Amino acid sequence: MVILSKPAIEQFSCIRNKQAATLFPPLIPLVDLSKPDSRQQIIKACEEFGFFKVINHGVPMDFISRLESEATKFFSLPLSEKEKTGQPKPYGYGNKRIGPNGDVGWVEYLLLTTNQDPNLLGTENPESFRIALDNYMAAVKKMACEILEMIADGLKIQPRNVLSKLMMDEQSDSVFRLNHYPPCPEVVQSLNGTSSNVIGFGEHTDPQIISVLRSNNTSGLQISLRDGTWISVPPDQYSFFINVGDSLQVMTNGRFKSVKHRVLANSVKSRLSMIYFCGPPLSEKIAPLPSLMRGDQQSLYKEFTWFEYKKSAYSSRLADNRLMHFEKIVAS
Numbered sequence: 001m002v003i004l005s006k007p008a009i010e011q012f013s014c015i016r017n018k019q020a021a022t023l024f025p026p027l028i029p030l031v032d033l034s035k036p037d038s039r040q041q042i043i044k045a046c047e048e049f050g051f052f053k054v055i056n057h058g059v060p061m062d063f064i065s066r067l068e069s070e071a072t073k074f075f076s077l078p079l080s081e082k083e084k085t086g087q088p089k090p091y092g093y094g095n096k097r098i099g100p101n102g103d104v105g106w107v108e109y110l111l112l113t114t115n116q117d118p119n120l121l122g123t124e125n126p127e128s129f130r131i132a133l134d135n136y137m138a139a140v141k142k143m144a145c146e147i148l149e150m151i152a153d154g155l156k157i158q159p160r161n162v163l164s165k166l167m168m169d170e171q172s173d174s175v176f177r178l179n180h181y182p183p184c185p186e187v188v189q190s191l192n193g194t195s196s197n198v199i200g201f202g203e204h205t206d207p208q209i210i211s212v213l214r215s216n217n218t219s220g221l222q223i224s225l226r227d228g229t230w231i232s233v234p235p236d237q238y239s240f241f242i243n244v245g246d247s248l249q250v251m252t253n254g255r256f257k258s259v260k261h262r263v264l265a266n267s268v269k270s271r272l273s274m275i276y277f278c279g280p281p282l283s284e285k286i287a288p289l290p291s292l293m294r295g296d297q298q299s300l301y302k303e304f305t306w307f308e309y310k311k312s313a314y315s316s317r318l319a320d321n322r323l324m325h326f327e328k329i330v331a332s
């Protein structure tokens, strides 16, 4: 990561939390995948938060730590080596700039598509990095598929692979991202309850169906509650966190809401996160599942394909409400 001089760091968005801290912030929903009632818990969490933590997920810890160690080696390489993986257009190595429309954050990342061999030029041992990525992604994909099938069961819709088949399709447009947030010297903490923070990854919702996130033990991730308050997600390196994305919001006709989230930089520890974004094939129509529509219930959204949504997303800024352009104007 390039160390920024003082004037350069001023371009980073800072946020000021003037609001008094909530005394009893709600706990992040926890789902134990080995428990028989996990389906109902997942549905409740998707309706109330669009977010939950998963334990007993079945992803071998060995796959997780191997990828973490490869990623750590990658991000410690000199900038010129990391840049050999190509600029993020949208796939490749990116530093501070997020997306094509002027967003910046205190982060560097490697963004990969899951259906092509990644360009790992510049890495010390491309073969061992590739194996670590393949093992991790295969295990996480399996877990994501199970979660989507549990969602279908919980919603009482059939067939149970109605959602999972989209990300299991050979043509699925899923994305994988490694984010590294180095310690940020500019993070200011004060004792009077007001804190000024540097944005690592600005607020946004994920466009896909669900996202499966794992991080090391460094805090920073926050989710926004329905009333707009931000709550910090305590890190847990042994668990996964699931985000409802915009596409699942549409497929449930708004019953689930995609969760707004962001990452704040840490003053002392670096954060490493790995996110698998489960996307459908480009040609797939994104629309409310017919079996979820009762009586004369109308779709809240215009018809669109994942390709159209993605194209529109890539012309938006991170914090934009991307679904707004696809909402129907319903006469009341």
Ligand SMILES: C=C1C[C@]23C[C@@]1(O)CC[C@H]2[C@@]12CC[C@H](O)[C@@](C)(C(=O)O1)[C@H]2[C@@H]3C(=O)O
Pocket: 090, 098, 099, 100, 101, 103, 111, 175, 177, 204, 205, 206, 207, 208, 277, 313, 314, 315, 316, 317, 318
């Ligand atoms: C600013 C942007 C980055 C992003 C594409 C976009 O124009 C708007 C959506 C962003 C996002 C958020 C979730 C994922 O991290 C991501 C890969 C995605 O699919 O949508 C990023 C995009 C990106 O970094 O390329």
Ligand SMILES: O=C(O)CCC(=O)C(=O)O
Pocket: 177, 179, 201, 206, 213, 215, 221, 261, 262, 263, 273, 275
């Ligand atoms: O790095 C993180 O913890 C979250 C990043 C994120 O939300 C994203 O890459 O879409």
Ligand SMILES: [Fe+2]
Pocket: 204, 205, 206, 211, 261
């Ligand atoms: Fe995200």
